[in-house]
Amino acid sequence: MTQDAELGLRDRLARLSGVKLLRGTRLSTEIERLERQLERLREDKTDEEIWRSVELARHQDRPYTLDYVERILEDWFELHGDRGRFDDGAIVAGLGSLDGHTIAVVGHQSGRDAKERTHRTWGMAYPEGYRKATRVMELAARHGFPIVTLVDTQGAYPGVAAEQHGQAGAIARSQASMLRLAVPTIAVVIGQGGSGGAVALAVADRVLMQEHAIYSVITPEGCALILWRDAAQAKRAAAAFKPDAPHCLELGVIDGIVPEPEGGAHTDPDKAASLLHEAISAHLEELVGLAPDELLRTRRAKFRGMGVLAAV
């Protein structure tokens, strides 16, 4: 119950904070009141709870992109290949119908068994995967279809061939491309939002996280290995860099949190899918009425403003 209350509060706060241009004491008082309530709730946040999200985000039964696609979309048609080199199974892309309107969905995809996991390189994409994503998103934008990306990766694939094929450039260009899509875009982190491989698909008008998803610059183990020189310190590392959804919301990195069934998305994928559907539809409804120019301007301003600075 407390968690539901917190999610509701954060969602409202995020919406209110997004309308800074509207002046008026009523609004700022409301924001202050919500912030005070959040402050009280946040005191309970422990390192254990952060680690629980890390574990749930990686749970082997957690729904992947295609699990949501089959529950949310009708007439799904998957599109394959980067039109250059190969079809990267770690990213799926296609068109489908959401609430009666065509949209494009692009997302990371891992496998349920050893064979599929190998084929999909555990959801870690090659540059070809990002080029496929870019191709399909640009295709959707040409036809005015809104775009939903589902982010779920430990990171981009760190292999020799991936480097030779231009991993860094593909990630950079995917971000640049997403900043230019003149249609509504929504990114939802549905599991692990790991590093550049995640942000490559997450430069969207609305960036949401499922309640137990994580979004971070490096894996807890990677961070622990570098800063503590001991991968076993992963829990401490996670507590230090705070990859959980409430902290990402607090830092202004995401725009909202999508609730999950009690115990995590894997306990009830149908319920998780309907909650995700609800959130996507609600945000799309707010975005479809906006002029493309305004979408682009707001999206760019949001990402241009990321970070926290001090001055001497």
Place this chain on the structure above:
Amino acid sequence: MSAPGRIDVSIEHKRSTPDAPAGKHPNTCPSCGSHYRDEELVEHLRVCPHCGRHFAVGAWERIAQLADADSFVESHADLRSADPLEFFDLRPYRERLAEAESETGLGDAIVTGQAQIDGHSCQLAVMDFSFMGGSMGSVVGEKLARACEDAAANGGAVVSVSASGGARMQEGILSLMQMPKTVCAVDELHEAGGVLLSVLTHPTTGGVLASFASLGDVILAEPGALMSFAGPRVVAQTTREKLPEDFGLAESNLRFGHVDAIVKRPELRATLSRLLRLFESES
């Protein structure tokens, strides 16, 4: 690693001459074993006079190498990191920042400002690996973005010289967000008709390579520079693949089509001058 001592992207590096191998004469070239005097190396732009190995160059020394004398005017020097996560690993982030600042004399891992290169105006944005491994946090992202905006305001050029181990982990997810932030700034520079000349020096990896540094209209690299998204250690450990001898090096990246040219340091200033001249006559 295929060439021990050659590729070291640990962001914990704090020594001002990160290339000196331990246990030897401090001024020994790790490539050819010859000894050098400090002032001799500086005179040779920190390129080994015997074998041509390119040593690391700090931001201010690089600016002195590239910009016309007395032409550089630093901007946004007052920006500092704010430690929004109150990050604490073995030591508090604030302490690491204070130490890096006192050791390097820099406010963060990048120096930006207006410069003339052989008479051509540009914004010069130079990273410094000795400040926390050249990692990109909010300040690096912001100064790079402002350099693009300052250049865009007069339809001009940005010359970036990167040297980075990747994202500043101590700023958590906000360091990751510097990637789309700088990408956005480069995109707006392009829309304003400006140009980005991106120079990659050893090492340029992770989030810096996967954002603005790869979006240069022209991408140049110094000989022997490591430029890979994942570092060689991560690749070796994660995939257990045997790494080619030249994994991620500038020479390999040229062969695979990810850079336009490899430019030796003594030719860098003249090369940038020529490119700036070419792009000036376009508009």
